[in-house]
Structure formats: structure tokens, C-alpha cells
Amino acid sequence: MKKVFSLVFLSTLLLVGCSDNNSLTESHVVEAESTFSTEYSPNPQVPDDRTLMEIGQTVSDEKGEATLEAISQIGDTFEFGLIRLTIKEMKQIHLRPDYSLIDYFHVLTHEEEFDFVKVFVEVENTSTEKVHFAPIAKMKTNLGEEFDWHEDIYLEELNGELLGKEVKQGNIGFIVHSPDTLEWILLDTSDIFDKDEKKIFNSQEIKLSF
Structure with missing residues (x-):
């Protein structure tokens, strides 16, 4: 099941979430629990890049043409509060x-074509209670660019x-x-509510390198 914050609450969540950070610097191995999952479906606006695993590979479909510029298989799991x-x-993909x-x-x-950076994440509520959370509230790069959730092109x-x-x-x-x-x-993630x-x-705060 998918639901979305009201703009008022989400804006408050993200503003608060950018302060008083506890930095995460290492991954944690955690025991799997019984959960229910929302399966990922291809995005309606962006080509499905799951087959792009080598730099220079290209995939085309009715949504356009995507070429892989850089990739990092991360696989790190972080557990904090009630969130995994x-x-x-x-x-990094040229679209x-x-x-x-x-x-x-x-x-x-x-621009009629451009690069974008994307992160594929899985977020889990480890408790039995409802929570509110944003896995990526803000992002900055070594190139000096900064983004927040308003600029997300996937809207998933x-x-x-x-x-x-x-x-x-x-x-x-x-x-x-x-x-x-x-x-x-x-x-930066948001706070957990x-x-x-x-x-x-x-x-x-989590740093990811290519």
C-alpha cells in the first residue's frame, strides 16, 4: 500500500530532518523479520535501467534512451530507530x-537530453506501528549541486x-x-515520526561513492 504525506506535513518533516543529524558510517547486518512488501514496478516516465550494468550500455523503450555513465553496487543496510x-x-545515467x-x-x-543520478533503495518499517519517513530528503554531490525531494524525477x-x-x-x-x-x-534522510x-x-547522513 502506498500513501503520500500532505505537503504541509512532509515539508515540516524534511525541514526538521535536515538538522541534528546522527551520521551513519557503517553498514549493519540485521536478521530478517516477517514483512509485507510493495514490489517495484517500472517507472512510467524513465526507461527501465535494470539491464544497464556496464558503463556505455544503452537501453531504449517508449520513454526514451538511457546510457549508463557510472555505477556502484552498494548493498549496505543501515538500521536506525524503527527503520531499516x-x-x-x-x-549516473544520460537520458x-x-x-x-x-x-x-x-x-x-x-535541455532535451541530460544526466541524472539515481539511487535504488529499500526501506522497511521494523515495528508493528505506523511511521512516517523519507529515505532521501536531501542530496548533495561532489560537483556542488544540491537537491531536495521536490526535484525527484521518479515520484515513486x-x-x-x-x-x-x-x-x-x-x-x-x-x-x-x-x-x-x-x-x-x-x-540526508528525514527524521522518523x-x-x-x-x-x-x-x-x-549517508555518503555514497562511485
Whole structure:
């Protein structure tokens, strides 16, 4: 089941989530529990890049043409508060969107083709209680660019409500304007809020390298 925060609550969550960070610097091996999962489905705006595993590979479909510029298979799992967050992979992709989708991307860029960085994540509520959480509230890169959740091109509803034992997985991606290859990104999660919208755990800062 997927639900979305109201803009008012999500904005508050993200603003609070950027302060008082507890930095995560190592992955944690955790025991699997009984959960229910929201399976990932291909995005309606961005080509499915799951077959892109080597730099220079290209995939084309009705949504456009995507070429892999950089990839990092991460696979690190972080557990904090009631959240278990797995960063599965990070990619830099050059996208030439189909003409029918130009208007969709024009909100963020006027270029007809561009690079973007994307992170594939899995987020799990380890408790039986409903929580509110955003796996990537803000992101910055070594190229000096900064993004927040408003600029996510995937819009796969990963931010927001997680029911007890619920697992969500999907992509979060941001258009980068520098022509250079990324070396690393620094992402901030939101704080974790309980079912009554009360903060129960601080936001986390995670650095990912190509």
C-alpha cells in the first residue's frame, strides 16, 4: 500500500530532518523479520535501467534512451530507530527522453537530453506501528549541486507513511547539470515520526561513492 504525506506535513518533516543529524558510517547486518512488501514496478516516465550494468550500455523503450555513465553496487543496510534502509545501487545515467515526455522534464531542465543520478533503495518499517519517513530528503554531490525531494524525477511515493512491517522499494533520482562524472553523493534522510506525527528518531547522513 502506498500513501503520500500532505505537503504541509512532509515539508515540516524534511525541514526538521535536515538538522541534528546522527551520521551513519557503517553498514549493519540485521536478521530478517516477517514483512509485507510493495514490489517495484517500472517507472512510467524513465526507461527501465535494470539491464544497464556496464558503463556505455544503452537501453531504449517508449520513454526514451538511457546510457549508463557510472555505477556502484552498494548493498549496505543501515538500521536506525524503527527503520531499516538498504541502499542497493547508485547510477549516473544520460537520458534522452521521448518527445512525449519533454514537458514532464521541462519543470526541472530545458535541455532535451541530460544526466541524472539515481539511487535504488529499500526501506522497511521494523515495528508493528505506523511511521512516517523519507529515505532521501536531501542530496548533495561532489560537483556542488544540491537537491531536495521536490526535484525527484521518479515520484515513486517512497516518502511518507509506512505501515507496520511494510517494505517499499524503488528509485529516487535527480537531474545533474554538470557534464563531469560524479565521485560521490551525500544524502540526508528525514527524521522518523510515529503515527501521531511526533519525532522519535533523528535524520541520518549517508555518503555514497562511485
